Amino acid sequence: MDKKQERMQLLEAQVRRLQRRIEALTPRSNVYSWSRVAIFFVGIALTVVLLIGSLWWLAIPVFVVSMILFGVVAHFHGLIDHSIARHTLWLHIKTAHIARMRLDWERIPAVFSEPPVEGHPFEMDIDITGQRSIHRLVNTGVSREGMARLRDWLLQTSPDLDTIQQRQALVRELTPMTRFRDRLTLNSLLASGGKFEQLEGKRLLQWLDQPSTSSSSLRTLFWISSALNIATVVLFLLGLFNIIPMFWQYTLAASVILFFATANQRGDIFEDASYLRYGFGTLSLIFSYLEKYPYGSHPRLQALCQPFHDKRETGPSAVLKGTARVASASTLKNNGIIWLVVNAFVPWDLYCARQLIHYKAQLRSRLPIWLDTWYELEAISSLSAFAYLNPEYILPEVKAAEQLQSAGRPPFEVDHLGHPLLAVEKKVTNSFTMNELGEVVIITGSNMAGKSTFLRTLGVNLCLAYAGGPVCAHSFTSTLFRLFTCIRVTDSVTDGYSYFYAEVRRLHALLDALKEPGQLPLFFLVDEIFKGTNNRERLIGSRSFVKSLVGHNCVGLISTHDLELVNLAESVPQVQNKHFREEVIEGQMAFDYVLREGPCPTTNALKIMAMEGLPIDG
Numbered sequence: 001m002d003k004k005q006e007r008m009q010l011l012e013a014q015v016r017r018l019q020r021r022i023e024a025l026t027p028r029s030n031v032y033s034w035s036r037v038a039i040f041f042v043g044i045a046l047t048v049v050l051l052i053g054s055l056w057w058l059a060i061p062v063f064v065v066s067m068i069l070f071g072v073v074a075h076f077h078g079l080i081d082h083s084i085a086r087h088t089l090w091l092h093i094k095t096a097h098i099a100r101m102r103l104d105w106e107r108i109p110a111v112f113s114e115p116p117v118e119g120h121p122f123e124m125d126i127d128i129t130g131q132r133s134i135h136r137l138v139n140t141g142v143s144r145e146g147m148a149r150l151r152d153w154l155l156q157t158s159p160d161l162d163t164i165q166q167r168q169a170l171v172r173e174l175t176p177m178t179r180f181r182d183r184l185t186l187n188s189l190l191a192s193g194g195k196f197e198q199l200e201g202k203r204l205l206q207w208l209d210q211p212s213t214s215s216s217s218l219r220t221l222f223w224i225s226s227a228l229n230i231a232t233v234v235l236f237l238l239g240l241f242n243i244i245p246m247f248w249q250y251t252l253a254a255s256v257i258l259f260f261a262t263a264n265q266r267g268d269i270f271e272d273a274s275y276l277r278y279g280f281g282t283l284s285l286i287f288s289y290l291e292k293y294p295y296g297s298h299p300r301l302q303a304l305c306q307p308f309h310d311k312r313e314t315g316p317s318a319v320l321k322g323t324a325r326v327a328s329a330s331t332l333k334n335n336g337i338i339w340l341v342v343n344a345f346v347p348w349d350l351y352c353a354r355q356l357i358h359y360k361a362q363l364r365s366r367l368p369i370w371l372d373t374w375y376e377l378e379a380i381s382s383l384s385a386f387a388y389l390n391p392e393y394i395l396p397e398v399k400a401a402e403q404l405q406s407a408g409r410p411p412f413e414v415d416h417l418g419h420p421l422l423a424v425e426k427k428v429t430n431s432f433t434m435n436e437l438g439e440v441v442i443i444t445g446s447n448m449a450g451k452s453t454f455l456r457t458l459g460v461n462l463c464l465a466y467a468g469g470p471v472c473a474h475s476f477t478s479t480l481f482r483l484f485t486c487i488r489v490t491d492s493v494t495d496g497y498s499y500f501y502a503e504v505r506r507l508h509a510l511l512d513a514l515k516e517p518g519q520l521p522l523f524f525l526v527d528e529i530f531k532g533t534n535n536r537e538r539l540i541g542s543r544s545f546v547k548s549l550v551g552h553n554c555v556g557l558i559s560t561h562d563l564e565l566v567n568l569a570e571s572v573p574q575v576q577n578k579h580f581r582e583e584v585i586e587g588q589m590a591f592d593y594v595l596r597e598g599p600c601p602t603t604n605a606l607k608i609m610a611m612e613g614l615p616i617d618g
Helices: 003-052 056-102 134-138 144-154 161-174 178-191 201-208 215-240 248-261 269-292 299-304 316-334 336-345 348-389 401-406 451-467 499-515 535-549 563-571 605-611
Strands: 412-417 430-434 440-445 475-478 482-486 522-526 554-560 575-580 582-585 588-591
Touching: 003 056, 003 348, 056 178, 056 348, 134 144, 134 348, 134 451, 144 348, 144 451, 161 299, 161 348, 161 451, 178 269, 178 348, 269 316, 269 348, 299 348, 316 348, 412 451, 430 451, 440 451, 440 535, 440 563, 451 475, 451 482, 451 522, 451 554, 482 499, 499 522, 499 535, 535 554, 535 563, 563 575
Parallel strands: 440 554, 440 575, 482 522, 522 554
Antiparallel strands: 412 430, 412 475, 582 588
């Protein structure tokens, strides 16, 4: 049994335990639920009967006892339901991991993703985004911004070596930390109500950025109100002992007038404090976990999460407690008369408003950093989970071109490279090398032999490597490239251009990218070049295009059905030929999807036509 099967069995055992626990808790929850109903209605019924019988002295304690008993049962019922909710989310997390290992797309959580970027060098061609994509397979994040962060990493067009190495170090450290990653996901799901959706972060930032009364204005009003309140108390005491006339009435009236006149400056403290408490409270479940986690021997993770445990006096827990106090104090407004009397003698609302602005200022400066760190951690955790669920994958060796050149190594070399979106039982791996810049490899082969899949395999793994994640290979060495693909070209009825014209535009964009000065080398992947035109012009155009690429700041592969194009290798040393082939066994075509040296010696178009009953006799 290999390591992947062991981890699959471990997850399946955890799922079974969680299911048994939920099955055990559900009947208990039902018992408590019916008990609450029975206690409530029996208590009410007994109270009414006793009152009808004029036994009010007995009815009151019966009612009180029944309500206390109802509250106790409700409390324990809430604990059980909370436990069921947590176990259900744990079950969701574990089953999602199993689905990712099995490529069970029906059970892999969907991801929020923006529409494809028009004109992107490779997004549309190699399944980076979409319903059955690398982004969806890898992502374990809950927030939209965390999902978008991972998507941006996978779609990076100008990779940075230092960034890649930093992410790889974090992925290496986080990969065995399954409990930390899953608890982060659990807390995120609890905060979002169990749904993969946007949390309060973005809305809370927008609310914090709204203009409000300045702290200095409120401070001035607070001291004026305090002076009037103190004067009222002093004058009241002096008047009480007949030392001076009852002047306190005037200062009291001034306090009341000031209170109502400054309502706009104070704002709706109760509503603002409640929103702040709720909005930040949902996030604090995540932030407090990161603030209090014992990082111990995980220095890189600790450094990433430094904003959460730096300055504890203004950390997430302290801010949450402060906003909770302000929210509780502001509920005095619900008691109209008491609220008015208290504010007449004490600047209660002004104090609450000042404290609210104080905590808003703290959040305004620190919340963006906390949110950004959380989004970064979600993306890193996704890559780490992908590495854990696929222990046969490796972290690639990405180095500067000078390092590889000085060591006498090629700029791109992979061993047993496979496609991560293919199931293990269907996956065929291939080894491949680009020996030098300016080299072009022409891939020939029959229909369905594996040319397009191999091109996508190269592109997808390059994206994973540059994102800092693991790749599906035994070994993977590469320098930094800009990836550019021309694989899924489509015509456009609305824009009025054909498939061939769309392909020409795409290949022109590739040449434009190649000519950009001071850029990384281009790694291009072109599938079935110029297939939208006739044989003669396709061959002429293909030869010219290949010649415009060789010897320049690029490497790449071009697949074609034109067997005449392979002759270009005889006159251009930097052109190589490789191919895929098929065999016909008992009247059926068989493909081994193995990449071989040289041009393809076979074709299969007529064989396919004959197998499907089409005429081929000319």
